[in-house]
Amino acid sequence: MVDAMGGDNAPKEIVKGCVEAIKAQDGFEIELLGDPRKIEECLENETFDRSRLFITETFDEITNSDKPTEAIKKKQNSSLIVGMKKIQSKAANVFISAGSTGVLLAGSLLIAGRIKGVVRPALAPVVPSIRGQTMIIDAGMNTQIKPINYLQFAIMGSEYMKYVYNIENPKVGLINVGTEENKGNEVVKSAYEILKKADINFVGNIEGRDIPEGKVDVVVCDGFVGNTMLKVMEGTGSYIIQQLKKMYSSSILGKISYMMIRHELKKLMKQLDPEEIGGTPILGVNGIIYKCHGNSKAKAIKNTILKACSSACMNFMERLTVTFSQMETGKV
Numbered sequence: 001m002v003d004a005m006g007g008d009n010a011p012k013e014i015v016k017g018c019v020e021a022i023k024a025q026d027g028f029e030i031e032l033l034g035d036p037r038k039i040e041e042c043l044e045n046e047t048f049d050r051s052r053l054f055i056t057e058t059f060d061e062i063t064n065s066d067k068p069t070e071a072i073k074k075k076q077n078s079s080l081i082v083g084m085k086k087i088q089s090k091a092a093n094v095f096i097s098a099g100s101t102g103v104l105l106a107g108s109l110l111i112a113g114r115i116k117g118v119v120r121p122a123l124a125p126v127v128p129s130i131r132g133q134t135m136i137i138d139a140g141m142n143t144q145i146k147p148i149n150y151l152q153f154a155i156m157g158s159e160y161m162k163y164v165y166n167i168e169n170p171k172v173g174l175i176n177v178g179t180e181e182n183k184g185n186e187v188v189k190s191a192y193e194i195l196k197k198a199d200i201n202f203v204g205n206i207e208g209r210d211i212p213e214g215k216v217d218v219v220v221c222d223g224f225v226g227n228t229m230l231k232v233m234e235g236t237g238s239y240i241i242q243q244l245k246k247m248y249s250s251s252i253l254g255k256i257s258y259m260m261i262r263h264e265l266k267k268l269m270k271q272l273d274p275e276e277i278g279g280t281p282i283l284g285v286n287g288i289i290y291k292c293h294g295n296s297k298a299k300a301i302k303n304t305i306l307k308a309c310s311s312a313c314m315n316f317m318e319r320l321t322v323t324f325s326q327m328e329t330g331k332v
Contacts, residue, residue, distance in 0.1 A: 001030070001031045001033065001083055001086060001087075001092040001093075001094060001095050001096070002014060002018055002030055002031070002032055002033070002095075002096045002097075002301070002305070003033055003034070003079045003080050003083050003095070003096065003097035003098065003099050004018075004032040004033055004034030004035075004038075004039050004079060005033070005034040005035065005038075005058070005061065005078075005079040005080075005099070006062070006079060006080055006097045006098045006099020006100070006294075007097075007098030007099060007292065007293075007294050007295070007296055008098075008294050008295045009098075009295065009296065009297055010034075010098065010099075011034055011035070011038050011039055011042055012042050013296065013297045013298045013301065014032075014098065014296075014298075014301055015032065015039055015042035015043060016042065016046075016298035016301075017296075017297070017298035017299065017300065017301025017302040017304075017305065018030050018032060018053065018301065018302075018305065019043070019046045019048050019053075020298055020299075020301075020302040021301070021302040021305035021306055022048050022049060022052050022053065023048050024302065024306065025306055025309070027309070027313075028052070028305075028309050028312075029052045029053070029054065030052065030053050030054070030305070031053075031054045031055075031056055031086075031092065032053065032054065032055050032056070033056050033058050033079035033082050033083050034055075034057075034058055034079045035057070035058070036055050036057050039055050040055075056082065058077050058078055058079040058082050059077045059078075060074075060075035060076070060077045060078035060081075061075070061078060062075055062078045062079075062080050062081075062099060062100050062103055063100070064100050064102075064294070066100060066103060067102075068100070068102040068103045068105070068106035068107075069106060069110075071100070071103045072103065072106060072107055072110060072111065079097075079099070080097055080099045080100065080103055080104060080107065081103075081107060081111070083095040083097060084107040084108070084111035084112055085111060087111075087112045087286070087287035087288075087289065088111050088112050088113065088286065088287070090287075092287075093287075093288060093312045094287075094288045094289075094290070094305075094308040094309070094311070094312055095287065095288070095289050095290070096279060096289075096290045096292060096301070096304050096305060096308060097289075097290075097291065097292065098279075098291075098292035098293060098294055098295075098296045098300075098301070099294075101140075101291060101294070104282075104289075104291055105123075105141055105282070105291075108121060108282050108285045108289055109121065109285070112285045112286050112287050112289065113285065113286045114284055114285060114286065115284055115285065115286055115320060115321055115324050116321070116324060116325060117324030117325060118152060118156075118284040118285075118324055119146075119148055119149055119152055120138075120141070120142050120145065120149050120152070120284065121141060121282055121283060121284030121285045122137050122138035122139075122141050122142060122149075122153050122156065122223070122282070122283055122284055123137070123138055123139040123140045123141045123223070123226070123227075123280050123281075123282060123283075123291065124136070124137040124138070124139065124153075124156070124157060124160065124280060124281050124282070124283045125139050125230055125277075125280040126161075126165070126277065126280075127211065127212075127230070127233055127277070128212075128277070129211060129212050129213065129214030130212065130213055130214045131213075131214030132165075132167075132214060132217075133161075133165055133217075134211055134214060134216060134217060134218070134219060135157045135160065135161055135217065135218045135219065136211070136219045136221070136226045136229060136230055137153045137154075137156065137157045137218065137219070137220060137221075137226065137283065138153055138221065138222060138223040138226050139223065139226035139227050139229075139230045139280065140223045140224075140226060140227035140230075141223050141282070142222060142223040143222060143223045143224040144222065144224075145187075145222045145223070146187065147187060147190040147191040147193075147194050148194070149222075150174065150188075150191035150194065150195060150220050151191070151194050151195060151198055152284070152324075153220050153283075154172045154195055154198065154200050154202070154218060154220045155198075155200060155323060155324075156283040156284055156320065157170070157172065157217075157218035157220065157283070158170045158172060158200050158201070158217075158218055159316070159319060159320050159323060160281065160283060160311075160316065160320075161217045161218055163311075163314040163315075163316050163319060164307070164310055164311050164314055164316060165217075167217050169201045170200075170201060170216075170217035170218050171201050171203050171215070171216040171217045171218070172195065172200050172201055172202045172203065172216060172217070172218045172220060173202075173203055173204065173205065173206035173210065173215065173216035173218070173219055173220070174188065174191060174192055174195060174202075174204070174205050174206065174220050174221070175205075175206060175207070175208065175219055175220065175221040175225060175226075175229070176188060176205040176206070176207065177207070178205065178207065179204065179205045179206065179207065180205065181204065181205065183205055184205070191220075192204075192205065195220070203215075203216060206219065208229055211229070211233070212233070234274060237273075237274070241273075244265065248265075274293060274300065275296070275297060275299040275300040275303070276299065276300075276303060277300075277303070278290075278292070278300050278301075278302075278303035278304035278306075278307050279291055279292035279293075279296070279300065279303075279304035279307070279308075280292075281308075281311070283320070284320075287317065288308055288311050288312055288316070288317055290304050290307070290308050292304055
């Protein structure tokens with residue numbers, strides 16, 4: 001299920017991404033939520049298996065200026081809120097939106113609700129590293145947390161990387177100002193002690209530079225630190241791409257050099273491209289929910305859909321629910 005009206009490029013790029021996902025892979029259907037007239041206009045020149053796409057009409061529009069709690073109360077028939085309600089009622093397996101981040105996060109808590117046993121859900125983007133992929137959790141949902149939250153984030157992240165990315169025993173690191181065990185404030189020190197005793201592959205404290213090096217598979221932190229690191233990484237990736245383009249297009253020699261390494265360079269640019277990475281899962285809520293960048297285009301929507309379908313096929317939600325039901329009874 002996809003919010004066709006959310007994001008800067010809605011509905012054109014959202015609808016296009018859905019069509020591209022259908023063309024790329026079998027085994028799923030897409031329900032588009034939004035204005036049927038606008039959606040149909042976007043589908044006019046598209047050729048694909050139309051039996052796999054459905055449209056559900058919604059009327060209200062949520063903007064980035066809407067306050068989250070007010071939007072949830074007053075705009076019940078918006079694509080974003082209808083999507084959340086369908087997740088709550090189990091009428092859909094997956095919900096994807098590039099709409100208002102505040103409303104989506106609030107709706108995840110107030111409408112979809114938390115998995116039993118989860119104290120706080122978290123935003124969990126997966127970023128590229130030298131050795132593959134690394135999850136940062138939390139990346140903006142909780143700016144102030146307690147030691148128990150670090151543990152639960154580590155468990156959620158480990159389960160996701162294990163079942164969605166097929167990493168057998170994910171390494172978990174606690175972000176800190178140094179790798180020594182006694183580093184950090186009192187909350188982080190307490191979190192370290194809890195993580196050290198937990199039934200996870202905890203490797204200790206790490207620093208920000210360890211993330212792109214791929215030293216761990218899951219990075220645990222509070223939402224303020226995680227969001228800041230994520231934005232720096234995105235900005236750095238964009239800077240590198242722009243500088244490479246400038247360098248190889250500024251002279252004849254540069255253009256010749258580009259022709260010699262273009263295949264490897266394209267691989268690098270693909271790894272750094274946020275559109276290639278796609279949306280971010282919200283872990284710990286009662287459903288598979290992905291938040292896409294507000295400026296997402298078709299490629300990002302397509303890749304998010306394929307990633308979300310992979311999560312659903314791996315029965316990730318069922319596994320996470322069982323894990324936290326055990327945790328609640330003291331078995332984890």
